[in-house]
Amino acid sequence: METLSSLECFVRSAESGSFAEAARRLGLTPAAVGKNVAKLEASLGVRLFQRSTRRLTLTDAGERFLGEVRGGLTSIQSALANLASNAGQPAGILKVSMGATFGHEYVLPMLAEFLQRYPAISPDWHFDNRPIDLIGQGFDAAISGAMELSPGVVARKLAPAHRILVASPAYLAEHPAPTTPAHLAQHAGILIRSPQTGKVRPWALHNREHAEAAIELRTRMTMSDPDAACLVAEMGLGIALVSLPHSLRYLKRGSLIRVLPDWYVDAGHVSVYFSGHRLLPTKTRVFIDSLVEHFDRQQLSERFSALNNP
Structure with missing residues (x-):
């Protein structure tokens, strides 16, 4: 040893x-x-x-x-x-990285059942939006919608990573709601800086007919956190482009309304990333299987789709 x-x-x-x-x-x-x-x-x-x-x-x-x-x-x-398992059960420290809000809202709810099923596993979960070196930093898995596949790492898709435009009822009462993407240039934009690059990515909008349009909001402010962008939009300060997982709770309570509901950004997939080595630790394998099962049971793939959230 x-x-x-x-x-x-x-x-x-x-x-x-x-x-x-x-x-x-x-x-x-x-x-x-x-x-x-x-x-x-x-x-x-x-x-x-x-x-x-x-x-x-x-x-x-x-x-x-x-x-x-x-x-x-x-x-x-x-x-x-x-x-080193306990009586044949998966065991050990399970080190996982995930975004703070995403982890709190959608991953932590599975923890009690997971530990009841695998009591010898000890979670070491990191809630951070910054990019990580999964293998170099010793993580067993990471959940992300924007992680690059470095050598030795593979991904298992969990749900679509769609982004939508949102604004508060107060903002839309004071400003004519856009009816086409071209109208966005007349509105204050609440933009989000990528934690990977530190830049604001120029996303393109798509609709069901596969048309494409640029997002040309006037930059009113830039945030590094999607929750901050939702909160600022909730104050009536502009239109924000945020991922559906972050905006769902605001849409549900009506404090934010979807703008241009026929249009959305397709940012790929929310995935769980892990080592692609053939001999995957049992603790990691059962976590991934449980995570996929949890997403299926909670219908998170359907809930995270812009096509299902008008």
Whole structure:
């Protein structure tokens, strides 16, 4: 097990370029990570890193060694996790990333039943809209509508990721409601900055007839959080483009109304992301299966479709 720990310290240090960052991901001290890597180098008889005050750089031998051991390390860790079950039941810490509001509204409700079914699993759930390195940061899974597929990661679709235009009844009482996408240029826009890029993405609208139109709202303000955009729109300060999962509760209580209900943005899918390695830990597999079952039972795919929410 000592060699396995040293290998994990080496791989995480190589991925992050820093003993300190590897230590943060592994829950160790930087000194412990550096010591484990030094032990590995001593046992192999080669230097794996060139060390500087700013960054670690792999040597040629380190590059070759990383390519040879990274996949094998994942296999061994998965096998150990599957063996370390409690009386044949899935067990261990389940580290999952998801957006805060989305997680609160749509994922947390499954937790009690999930833990009743799998009591030996300990959730370590992170509620954050920022992008993550799923494998590098040691996550078992991530739920997102905008995550790029990095090497070794696969996705299982859960629901459509549709965005719609919304405004408050007060705003629409004071401003003529747009009847075509071209009318949007006359309205104050509440825009959302992407947590992945830090920019406002130029989305295009589509309708049932597959026509396409640009969104040309006048930028009144920009938010980094979809809930903030909904709250500002609720104040009557403009028209916001937000995802259906975030806007559903406002639409249900009538504090926001859909603008141009025949038009929407197709942003792909809400998916659960996980390692594509063949030997997936049992705790991760049962979580994914339970999540899919929960989405089906709650009809979230239908609820998140702009075509079903006029």
